[in-house]
Amino acid sequence: MLTKEQVEHVALLGRLELSDAEKETYATQLSDILEYFEALNKIDTENIPPTAHVLPIKNVFREDKVSEHLDNEMALANAPAKEGNSFKVPRII
Amino acid sequence: MAIQYEIVIGLEVHSELKTASKIFCCSSTEFGGDPNTHICPVCLGLPGVLPVTNKKVVEFGIKAGLALNCTIAEFSKFDRKNYYYPDLPKNYQISQYDLPIAEHGYLDITVDGQQKRIGITRVHMEEDAGKLVHEGETMATSRYSLVDYNRTGVPLVEIVSEPEISSPEEARLYLEKMKAILQYTDVSDCKMEEGSLRCDANISVRPVGQKEFGTRTELKNMNSFRALQKALEYEAERQIEVLEDGGRVIQETRTWDEARGITLSMRSKEEAHDYRYFPDPDLVPMVISQQWIEEIRQTLPELPDARKERYVTDYALPVYDAEVITGSKELSDYFDEGLKHTANAKALSNWVMGELLKYINTSGLSVAGVDFPIPPANLAELVELIDRGDISGKIAKDVFADMQEKGERPSVIIEARGLKQISDEGAIAAVVNEVIAKNPQSVEDFRNGKDKAIGFLVGQVMKATKGQANPGVVNQLLRDKMK
Numbered sequence: 001m002l003t004k005e006q007v008e009h010v011a012l013l014g015r016l017e018l019s020d021a022e023k024e025t026y027a028t029q030l031s032d033i034l035e036y037f038e039a040l041n042k043i044d045t046e047n048i049p050p051t052a053h054v055l056p057i058k059n060v061f062r063e064d065k066v067s068e069h070l071d072n073e074m075a076l077a078n079a080p081a082k083e084g085n086s087f088k089v090p091r092i093i
Numbered sequence: 094m095a096i097q098y099e100i101v102i103g104l105e106v107h108s109e110l111k112t113a114s115k116i117f118c119c120s121s122t123e124f125g126g127d128p129n130t131h132i133c134p135v136c137l138g139l140p141g142v143l144p145v146t147n148k149k150v151v152e153f154g155i156k157a158g159l160a161l162n163c164t165i166a167e168f169s170k171f172d173r174k175n176y177y178y179p180d181l182p183k184n185y186q187i188s189q190y191d192l193p194i195a196e197h198g199y200l201d202i203t204v205d206g207q208q209k210r211i212g213i214t215r216v217h218m219e220e221d222a223g224k225l226v227h228e229g230e231t232m233a234t235s236r237y238s239l240v241d242y243n244r245t246g247v248p249l250v251e252i253v254s255e256p257e258i259s260s261p262e263e264a265r266l267y268l269e270k271m272k273a274i275l276q277y278t279d280v281s282d283c284k285m286e287e288g289s290l291r292c293d294a295n296i297s298v299r300p301v302g303q304k305e306f307g308t309r310t311e312l313k314n315m316n317s318f319r320a321l322q323k324a325l326e327y328e329a330e331r332q333i334e335v336l337e338d339g340g341r342v343i344q345e346t347r348t349w350d351e352a353r354g355i356t357l358s359m360r361s362k363e364e365a366h367d368y369r370y371f372p373d374p375d376l377v378p379m380v381i382s383q384q385w386i387e388e389i390r391q392t393l394p395e396l397p398d399a400r401k402e403r404y405v406t407d408y409a410l411p412v413y414d415a416e417v418i419t420g421s422k423e424l425s426d427y428f429d430e431g432l433k434h435t436a437n438a439k440a441l442s443n444w445v446m447g448e449l450l451k452y453i454n455t456s457g458l459s460v461a462g463v464d465f466p467i468p469p470a471n472l473a474e475l476v477e478l479i480d481r482g483d484i485s486g487k488i489a490k491d492v493f494a495d496m497q498e499k500g501e502r503p504s505v506i507i508e509a510r511g512l513k514q515i516s517d518e519g520a521i522a523a524v525v526n527e528v529i530a531k532n533p534q535s536v537e538d539f540r541n542g543k544d545k546a547i548g549f550l551v552g553q554v555m556k557a558t559k560g561q562a563n564p565g566v567v568n569q570l571l572r573d574k575m576k
Contacts, residue, residue, distance in 0.1 A: 009367075013175075013367060013369070015177055051372075052168075052170045052192075052372050052378040053170070053372065053374065053377050053378055054374065055377070057377045058377055058378050058379065058380045059377070059379055059380055060145060060146070060377045061145070061146050061147070061148035061151070062119075062145045062146070062147055062148065063147075063148060063149075064112050064113050064114050064147050064148065064149035064150075065113065065114055065119060066113050066114045066119055066120070066121045067114075067119035068119075068133075069120055069121070069130060069131055069132060069133055070132055070133050070134065070137070072127070072129050072130050075129050075132055075137065076129065081237075083239055084128070084239070085127050085128040085129050085130070085241075086128045086129060086226070086239035086240055086241055087129070087179075087239065087240040087242070088237055088238075088239055088240075089179040089237060089238050089239075089240055090237055091235060091236055091237060091238070092178070092179065092225070092227075092238055093233060
């Protein structure tokens with residue numbers, strides 16, 4: 001079972017504000033999910049290399065060429081706040 | 094007895110790679126530009142976009158790794174480093190975690206005439222973050238910040254050293270050598286003032302003989318070689334003082350305050366880093382063949398150490414000269430070009446390290462620039478003119494000043510201004526006779542064994558000939574006539 005502190009830590013990493021009730025609920029639910037994934041630990045992976053990608057592909061590259069940029073107005077269109085050419089964000093610390 | 098401390102430093106260098114487009118998209122990497130004009134849906138991290146790796150970034154990563162004597166990975170991949178900070182639009186940075194492009198290298202520095210090897214742990218590729226401009230005086234008191242994502246996605250290599258640097262001076266030498274190597278290999282501009290070369294430092298102190306490392310702090314915001322050394326000097330002293338007072342060093346990030354000459358704690362919230370790295374599913378792994386590595390190895394130019402060696406062995410330059418000149422690729426290329434026009438390497442080196450460097454520093458011009466008024470062949474010609482006795486070293490400085498102004502060849506300037514040195518004994522003899530006649534006291538002194546008196550007489554002849562007489566000839570004539 002996840003502790004309340006662990007739930008709070010995960011919530012902080014995801015920038016989620018949780019009520020005490022939610023913390024309890026998620027502690028149970030997250031524990032259930034982790035338990036379900038425990039099944040994977042039963043598989044013998046001794047000689048299996050770690051997966052870097054789900055598909056067997058490699059070396060997909062593009063050439064070093066510049067193409068069109070997004071228009072500044074369009075780039076800022078969905079910004080919750082802006083000033084001049086820039087995105088505006090709330091105080092950081 | 095007072096405890097002796099030793100300093101342990103490791104450096105993390107970030108260098109922007111000289112590609113035209115960003116690491117995972119086709120936006121321009123050009124420095125400057127209005128905020129948020131060099132961006133596209135990929136570097137903005139809009140939903141549904143697919144990043145694709147710029148091949149040149151991988152080539153540059155391999156090239157930097159080879160130049161730093163690293164082993165290049167046969168298999169490498171990109172990972173997501175997750176953290177919340179508005180300079181990243183995606184809330185993660187694409188970087189490399191456990192399989193970096195290059196590992197286990199080194200570079201050599203010269204400390205007090207001794208060579209020292211500093212290990213390089215790893216070189217990895219990643220995307221740069223955007224730029225924040227904070228409203229108000231300080232970050233802590235500002236109400237909001239403005240974000241410019243032009244720099245987001247510009248390719249970087251991060252180069253991590255082993256904790257094998259033992260002094261602030263060594264740290265500066267390491268960074269200077271790193272800059273030279275990256276410039277020679279042509280993978281980065283390394284302009285510290287534009288942020289294309291940046292350096293963070295980890296530093297700790299421990300009593301001499303102690304095996305375990307002391308608690309380290311991480312220093313940021315050093316924007317010049319000098320600042321790096323100063324910040325480390327300050328921080329080492331600060332840590333020693335803390336220990337001497339019976340305290341303990343706190344592991345934290347500190348920022349260098351250039352104006353006040355001190356480091357300050359950046360501690361905001363006590364939050365341990367928890368980056369939750371995982372392979373980026375949008376990007377495919379890279380398998381790097383020996384053939385590809387060899388092809389890139391073939392493109393490696395002569396590196397600073399090899400060039401230094403060549404100057405010392407082939408041209409008998411002092412090690413000091415060779416180091417100063419090879420410290421900058423531009424300067425060294427200039428010197429090499431000049432050597433095609435004169436055999437007097439030492440004299441050319443003196444001019445390059447003296448007048449030329451002085452001129453570069455005051456004018457702010459680059460010797461590699463098309464508008465640089467003194468091409469290497471002209472400086473070499475000046476050296477030749479002095480060697481041939483056409484002009485004295487003193488007049489040469491005058492001519493050098495004109496070369497800056499007019500961009501002309503020294504021979505043309507000398508001709509036009511009638512500065513050619515007079516070596517003809519007949520012409521000089523007349524002046525010598527006159528000077529001897531006018532200064533009986535000095536002549537008397539000289540004859541009485543005061544050898545110094547000749548200096549005054551030579552000076553008088555030089556003055557009378559406006560510095561154009563050959564001082565060697567003048568000296569000889571005076572001695573002959575006063576016998």
